[in-house]
Each structure stands twice: as structure tokens, then as C-alpha cells.
Amino acid sequence: MAAGAGPRRRSTPPVDYELLAELHYQVRRFLRVREEAARGVGLEPQQYVLLLQVKGVERHRAATVGVLAERLQIRHHGTVQLVDRLAERGMVRRRRAELDRRGVVVEVTPRGEAILKKLALYSLTELRTAGPALASALTRLIGRTEARRSRGPRATARSR
Numbered sequence: 001m002a003a004g005a006g007p008r009r010r011s012t013p014p015v016d017y018e019l020l021a022e023l024h025y026q027v028r029r030f031l032r033v034r035e036e037a038a039r040g041v042g043l044e045p046q047q048y049v050l051l052l053q054v055k056g057v058e059r060h061r062a063a064t065v066g067v068l069a070e071r072l073q074i075r076h077h078g079t080v081q082l083v084d085r086l087a088e089r090g091m092v093r094r095r096r097a098e099l100d101r102r103g104v105v106v107e108v109t110p111r112g113e114a115i116l117k118k119l120a121l122y123s124l125t126e127l128r129t130a131g132p133a134l135a136s137a138l139t140r141l142i143g144r145t146e147a148r149r150s151r152g153p154r155a156t157a158r159s160r
Contacts, residue, residue, distance in 0.1 A: 016141065016144055019137065019140055019144060020141065022137045022140075023134075023137040023138055023141055025137075026130070026133050026134040026137045026138075027134065029130065030126075030130050030131075030134055031045075033126055033130065034048070034119070034123055034126070037119055037122050037123070037126075038119060041115055041118065041119065043115065043119075044085075046072065046074075046082055047082060047085065047086055047091075048116070048119055049072060050068060050072060050079070050082045050083070050086065050092075051086070051091065051092070051108055051112055051115070051116045052116060052119075052120065053068055053071040053072060054068065054092065054106050054107065054108050055108050055113070055116060056071075057071065058107070058108075062097060062103070062105045063105055063106045063107070064097065064103055064104060064105055064106070065079050065080055065083065065104060065106065068083070068106060083106055086112065089111075090109055090111050090112070091108065091109055091111055091112030091115065092106050092107060092108055092109060092112055093106075093107050093109055094106060094107075095107060
């Protein structure tokens with residue numbers, strides 16, 4: 001290295017704010033429609049998501065509060081509160097885990113399942129409408145990222 005020359009700096013790739021904003025908009029729009037649908041049947045959006053996660057994971061593993069907290073990306077006590085509110089409304093029930101009797105497994109009741117099915121069918125129908133715009137934004141963003149990666153750091157720095 002020549003005298004006075006510091007270590008080589010890695011150039012940071014340019015950020016496509018327009019595509020990131022479009023992706024965020026499409027995701028938010030998709031979620032907002034589902035939130036409104038949940039409220040329309042008397043559920044809070046997080047309650048709907050909890051019902052969906054219970055039903056979605058139960059075939060592969062027990063829907064414990066810990067598993068649900070991870071799937072919802074919220075704290076354990078927040079998950080317990082959601083389960084409590086849904087249990088009070090007869091939409092979920094708790095049962096002791098078979099292997100570890102200290103553990104609690106959450107199950108969707110027939111009443112909860114009827115509401116969940118209605119919302120899930122609505123979501124699938126809406127996804128057919130909103131899905132292409134969401135997929136397009138994600139595909140364009142991934143395509144740009146992959147193109148930058150394949151050109152390498154020097155090509156990216158020159159293209160700016």
C-alpha cells in the first residue's frame with residue numbers, strides 16, 4: 001500500500017427507494033384490506049392472525065404460546081392476552097401438552113374455525129386481485145438486487 005493510502009473502502013450499492021416504497025405500499029395495502037375484513041367480523045387484526053397461525057402450524061407442530069409469539073413476532077405476554085381474549089369469545093381453547101404437561105397448546109374451536117375460514121377465503125379472493133401488483137414489486141426489487149450482485153462491486157460502483 002502506498003504511503004498515506006488508507007484501506008480500500010467498499011462502495012455501498014445504490015438504494016432504489018422507489019421500488020422499496022412501492023413494495024411497502026403494496027404489502028401495507030394488502031394487509032390493510034385484511035385488517036378491515038377482520039374488524040368487519042368483530043375481530044382485531046392480531047386476533048385473526050393468531051387464529052391463522054394456530055391453524056397453519058398445527059399439522060407440523062404444537063401451537064404453543066411460544067410458537068405463536070414467534071410466528072406473530074410479538075412478546076409472550078402479548079400472545080397470552082390475545083389467546084385470553086379469543087378464549088373468552090369461544091374461538092380458541094387451551095389444552096395441556098401431551099409430552100410436557102407444563103406446556104399449553106392452543107386450538108381453534110369450531111366457532112373460531114368458521115370465522116377463520118370466512119376470512120381466509122376472502123383473503124385468497126383478494127390476493128388474486130392485489131397479488132399481481134405485490135408480486136411485481138417484489139420481483140422487480142429482487143431482480144435489481146440480483147443484477148447488482150452478479151455485476152460485482154466494481155461494476156456497481158462504475159454504474160452509478
